[in-house]
Amino acid sequence: MDSTQAVLDFVNHGHERYLPHLSIDCVIFSYHEQQLKILLIRYYNQSKWSLPGGFIAKDETLTQAANRILAEKTQINNLFLRQFQVFGDSPARLNELGAREVHNATYAKVNVALDENSWLAKRTLSIGYYALVGYLDVVVTPEYLVDEYCWREVTNIPPLLFDHQEIIESALLTLRSQIYQQPIGYNLLLEKFTLPEIHALYETILGKQFDRRNFRKKLLALGLVRQLDERRNIGPHRSPFLYEFDTENYRRALEEGAVLGF
Template sequence: MNNSEDVVDFVHNGHKRYLPHLSIDCVIFGYHDQQLKILLIRYHDQENWSLPGGFVERREALTAAAHRILYEKTRLTNLFLQQFYTFGDSPIRLDHIEIQNNHNKVYAKANVAISDDHWLSKRTLSIGYYALVDYQAVTITPEFLVEGYSWVDINSIPPLQYDHNEIIDKALVTLRSQIYQQAIGQNLLPEKFTLPEIHSLYESILDRQFDRRNFRKKLLALGLVTQLEERRKIGQHRSPFLYAFNPEIANKPFEAGAMTAF
């Protein structure tokens, strides 16, 4: 929503367009400066940051809705996007008054009030999706009600709106278990990368350190990455080999248990 009129229309007519009681929240992971980060946003007059999210159109396929919402936020298509959990346990999701108060602060920017029985005040279950994106490729897209955007290191996530910290925790647990099942790194690294780069990405995801030489051996044994002939010139005496993911292995899930712990 780019202007005040869009917002007013959404508040008055959104219930006809979207399924009630249901939202999508997106945990968008990007990798930058040797840190795994998550894209957070801050709505007008809100102290706490939030995950970007949206609603499902009444006749829209759920997966299509998630891709649409991600596109609206990042301008990326064909990204790695995976549903991981539907959240409906937190008591905050039943607190109509708190939700209504927050919404009234946010929507005040468009001079529109949210009544007690308004569809936006009602209980919402949220379907969590996580996306792995090339940090460089994201185009942050301004929205009328969003006043701040920030890529936050996963080790420094502040207290967020509603149950969004819980959503991030679950996304991280899922991502960490997926590392042994899919070529997670492929979506977060550039096409060619050095061994230290992929090694520090995996250390950052798993939040612990492990031996680089064994790590390299495991990736090569599985055939997940290939060492290229090409090197990168870093300094006069340093030109490490470049590596690339091997699409034959990296583009499908690993056989269960094929990759052991680093």
Template sequence: MENIKVPEEFKVLISNRDKRYVRQCSIDCVVFGFAQNQMKVLLVQWKYLDKWTLPGGFIHQDEPIDQAANRILKERTGLEKLYLKQFATFGDPHRSRSKDMQQMLDAMGIFLPEDNWLFERFISIGYLALVNFDRVTPNTDLLSSVCGWHNLSEIPDLMFDHTHIIQTALGTLRKQLYTEPVGKYLLPEKFTMPELQKLYETILGEPLDRRNFAKKISSMSSVKRLKERKSGGAHRAPYLYTFI
């Protein structure tokens, strides 16, 4: 068996009771991207465990929760300056009482007493992030060995209630398609109407009528048609659009 070296920072985290972090409250981030006509979600794999989780963490006692979400996402994925919004808070009493945490600690050779704060019930505030896939280089932190994109249609086994959190985030995104500038964050700066429709169809998981779609989009004040057409030379090349 590999000789495991427990990071000093992690030792502080698990011993630091009641002081640095808000008790019984955590943050989980659902980061969506779009590439190869697939919706992608960013997951991290914890060291010493064969399971995946959403990028998440705790809230410093003097830290606003939105700021904590930004910090956590930066620490765990390298991303910053994102579309990042609260979408729901998850408060089932059994959601975080899983054996996954204990398994990881066992693998690291760490023993914590039952009343350690990490074993308490956690209520988790969910944040939804939208990022341009091409501009993102995920990195890892002290707890995770891998951070990477997964197709939303092929999500691996997740810890805790993270599958449910992702489904709720997707439901929120679907409801906001005609009120929030979703494509602004998921597509390149300039795009054609068929490209935008493909994004919407992928998010919704169903085909859309071309004319109805164009009509709904043109009623959104945030989408603007440019004078340019998509390059490539065809005589009837489609117009380009952008979000303003």
């Protein structure tokens, strides 16, 4: 939606294309400068931030919808995307009137006020997806109703609309619990990475510290990563070696549910 006309069409005719009562919200994680970050957007005329989201078209599958929405927001296709939970309990979701007022603040930009019969004014449950993306791969496309966007560190999330805070917390818990079953390192790091990078990533996600030597030993023992002959030149100190994932071993380890036991 990149024009007044497109927004009006969405408001007035969206119910013909999309399923009402159901939306998708995406928690998009990336890792940059040793920090785990989430992509947030702020809609026109809102002080609180939101998760990027969208609706499911009547003629597309749920998975297609989630991938389409992500691609629209980040220009990345085929990214790592997992459904994790449906949110339908929050009082903010049951209160149709309150939600409508929030939306109307934004739609004021196109001089529209939703009436109580609008498909957008109905109680909506949201399916939470989380995505893992390369920080540098993302190109956030400006949308007409979005004033700004930002990457925020997970430990420093600003006030959010509706139950989006809860969705993020749940996504984080899921990320933690799936770190040994999903190729999380693979999707958040560049193709080549240093040991300190992946070490810090695991420490950040799991929120605890690991001994450098044991961490490397484990990774190598499981054959998850291969040490390369190159080093990365960063700053004034000894250059760290580069590593890459041994995708074959990595895949197998995840399938076996290999608990890395950190």
